[in-house]
Amino acid sequence: MDKLSVMNAFRRIVERGSFAKAAEDLCVSPALLSREIKLLEESLGTTLLTRTTRSMSLTDAGRLYYDEATGILSAVTEVESRIRDGAGAVRGHLKVNASSSFGQTVIAPLLPRFLASYPDLRLTLSMDDRVVDMVEGGFDVSIRIRSAMPNSALITRKLGSIRQRIFASPAYIEKVGAPRDPEDIRNHRVVGFLLADHLNAWTLQGPAGKITIELDPPVRVGNSLVLRDLLINGQGIGTLPDFVSNAPEARGQLVRVLPDWELPAPEIFAVTASRLGMDTKVTAFLDHLRAALRA
Template identity: 80%
Template sequence: MDKLSVMHAYRRIVERGNFARAAEDIGVSPALLSREIKLLEESLGSVLLTRTTRSMSVTDAGRLYYDEAIGILDAVSKVETRIRDGAGTVRGHLKVNAPSSFGQTVIAPMLPAFRNAYPDLSLTLSLDDRMVDMVEGGFDVSIRIRAAMPDSALVARKLGAVRQRIFAAPAYLDRAGHPKTPQDIAQHAVIGFLLADHLTSWSLRGCSGASTVELDPRVRVGNSLVLRDLLIAGQGIGTLPDFVSNAPEARGELVRVLPDWELPAPEILAVTASRLGMDARVMAFLEHLRAALRT
């Protein structure tokens, strides 16, 4: 008995819901498929499927075997793909997920060079500031900016870190005054990032120690680029990641508030679902992304 072939057949049976449809997919007779599954059950000493003339159901043991079979079959498929692509040819389709502001300010500018380097690769870039289920979404890699990854089956690789600092427009500070200490910020018009862990509490670090400021932002937005534009318009004080703040700070549209203080630096993570490592498509994309982060 070819265990991988039978495992593949069993997966199709469970996903298609009956033997006839699975047999049609695989190209064998239902009777042969039934015999193969019977042999599998006998080798395992456990019933995987309960069958009647009209219905089929998966037992607890069958569900466990199905879940493990998916992982094994997918792993084998990915190994075979990596070997076939071992010469380094980057082709096929790459599906990437990233936060909106990071995607627009860092990934989008690098895409023309990436596309020119790999013309045989098609690309889907999905931008979403909320955490997505990358497995359910079918993403090959997800870029996440977080202080730490929660425990999961996903594999995270660090690409860099983000400096998160406090900014305001010169016009706002001329009008409202410059905060002298972290606690002074609570007296100002604060614009908060709706999805951040630090929406109402800023744990700041500086050369003189640490300070926590409790806040009630007058305006709360769910996109860093909108927050940036409100700050430039003189609407208040807020925190921005460096990939969003660098350009307006260089132009003088924003200035640092309490330059000796900043929030803890979250990490830029490339998250994949495979424990086997990254294939040529993902590796090529991350190579270009690392180069963009260095500029």
């Protein structure tokens, strides 16, 4: 049994709602289609379609098979199209999703060189600090920063790690002083990242091991760049990832607080929906991103 051929036949039967109409589209007899679906059901050990003289409907197993077969056939069509268009050609429309802070500080600087390298490529960069449904949004790749990725049908690839440390401005420290130890953080004005797992509790690793500090930040923002600017302007202490903190720290606008302590290092993941691997435009983009992360 040719599985792809049977998948295509099953999909056409479901979409046309009729064996006769599907057979006409595929230029075969309804009897042949009926035999193929019966063999498919026997090989799977379950019923996919319930049929009467007047109607036809999908079983739960049939709905699952239809959804998965549709995805596989679409992916095969895409692969064949890419090969026909020229192996290794980077063209088409690349749709990328990332958080606002990562998009602005890491991805945006690499785009001019990336786009210059691939003039036939169209690019859409969507930046959103909340996790979006990348399949529904039609994204080719989503860059996510998490301590771990949940199990799902999506394909995840680790690109690197970041450092998550505590910062304040020199003016704040001169005015209020720096925390003497992790417990002393509670006596300071904390600016929290609204979307972080550690909004109300900082688990810090340091010379004395691991300690968790319960907090109730009086100021909470949903964007790391806004948080950075508040810290630079002396509004308190807070945690920042290194791709946000490196530049202002180098300029002396921010200084490390409790430099021997930091939060667990999150990972940078590239998430794709394809089960058959990344296409050339996604691979080219991630190669440029890896180079930027190394730099």
